[in-house]
Amino acid sequence: MSAIYLIVLLAALGCMVLLDHRFALVFWRRAGVATAVVVAGVVFLLAWDVFGIGLGIFARGENPYMTGILLAPQLPLEELFFLAFLCYLVMVLVTGADRVLEWLRGRS
Amino acid sequence: MTYVALSAAFLGGALLVAAIAVVRVAVVAGAGALAAVARRWWLPALVAAAVVLLLTALFDNLMIAAGLMAYASKHLSGLHIARAPLEDFAYPVAALVLLPSLWSLFGALRLPAHTVSRLAAVSRPVSWINTAFPFAAAYYLSIREVDAVLVVGTVFFLVPYNLAMYGVNDVFDYESDLANPRKGGIEGAMLDRRLHRVTLVAAIAVCVPFVIALVLMGTPAAWAALAVSLFAVAAYSVPGLRFKERPFLDSATSSTHFVSPAVVGLALADAAWTPALVALLAAFFLWGVGSHAFGAVQDIVPDREGGIGSVATVMGARWTVRFAIAAWLAAGLLMLTTPWPGPLAGLLALPYIAIAMPYRSVGDERSASANRAWRRFIWLNYASGFLVTLILISYVIERPLS
Known part of the structure; x- marks a missing residue:
């Protein structure tokens, strides 16, 4: 057991925060809306996980990289951070791509 | 699948x-x-x-x-x-x-920045535990493990259920709340008329996913319990039903708000309905009836001015305080019939009776003074909740699931 995976996820989340802060993409665009969107997204994906676990489709793997802290049977603490990262990443990608495309159009 | x-x-x-x-x-x-x-x-x-x-x-x-x-x-x-x-x-x-x-x-939605915090206040964070704990305790004691139903149900009864209960209540209580300064602080939140629509929409939106999940995970018995619970949440304050303005039905419905999460938990866990369990739930229900009735005493004057009925406005302060004391006493006696360590919880009726006793002869015109006892009541609930938890833990240790 270790916190490696959790630290990697937190570092990735930190990178999203830096991008967001620098380019005002998600939380630095509209903090309240961003919070509601990410919370709703995480709840939605967590429900998906819970059903997948309950139906026996997937489970936590055997590995030395996780803390071993479980939110529910087979649902590790890390999954919460992974899903938050996925939601944040998607919003940063969509708003970030918009920003990049705008910049490219401005140059041409 | x-x-x-x-x-x-x-x-x-x-x-x-x-x-x-x-x-x-x-x-x-x-x-x-x-x-x-x-x-x-x-x-x-x-x-x-x-x-x-x-x-x-x-x-x-x-x-x-x-x-x-x-x-x-x-x-x-x-x-x-x-x-x-x-x-x-x-x-x-x-x-x-x-x-x-x-x-x-x-x-x-163009929510003003403070809307979310207003909605949080409407859901009465100090009371979240009062509905989540009965559910979680009932469910966990029945199956003795943490699973998805426990997590989903506990979160539901922690926040969405309370947002629905108090949000619907505050929207339809708007007029009488205006006449009642007590509702602005710890015990309630007066709701700006502009927030009425967003409150109702938010209450429904946060409840629906949880209710669907609980229905999918539960049996018909759990559906029935959940239906009763949700009906009580709405019926208490929606226009047309307004159970909160019908003497006795008001206290019974309020008590259902806190007992029904436990019943939903037991139904989801498919618990065996032993006489001791029924006695415990009846005691919890009586405690809730007494507590609601006592809480209504302090509002007699503003409620009458607002044209709102309650067990206390109809029966008067003196009668209602005595009724609350009797209900708490009956709850305590019922707990004496449950197996050890249940009778210990029966003793918890005594401090409730003690804080209400000084008001046993209070006149209607001085009924607002019962607010002092109500403030003690809120803190007493936390202390009793702590002691009930200790009793439940000792129950778990003494009686492993067979």
């Missing part, structure tokens, strides 16, 4: 939200605005999709190779991108469909 079917169900949910977002823009802003949104966002969405799918292909394989998760092959379609099941890609696709749609919907 296979992973394909599960993914299709959740992708369908995400698409439904997207459809609602599209229809909303078309209806509110017109087809031209919708076309403008599409023109602006199709390319960024496509780029984001390409990047996130590429990242998923890379990192899902890495995560599987590292053994972070494992799959039951019999539920998989068998299609893979290297080692990653194709179904895994439904997660980022659903996120891509759902999140920007939610952004559009939530963004359109």
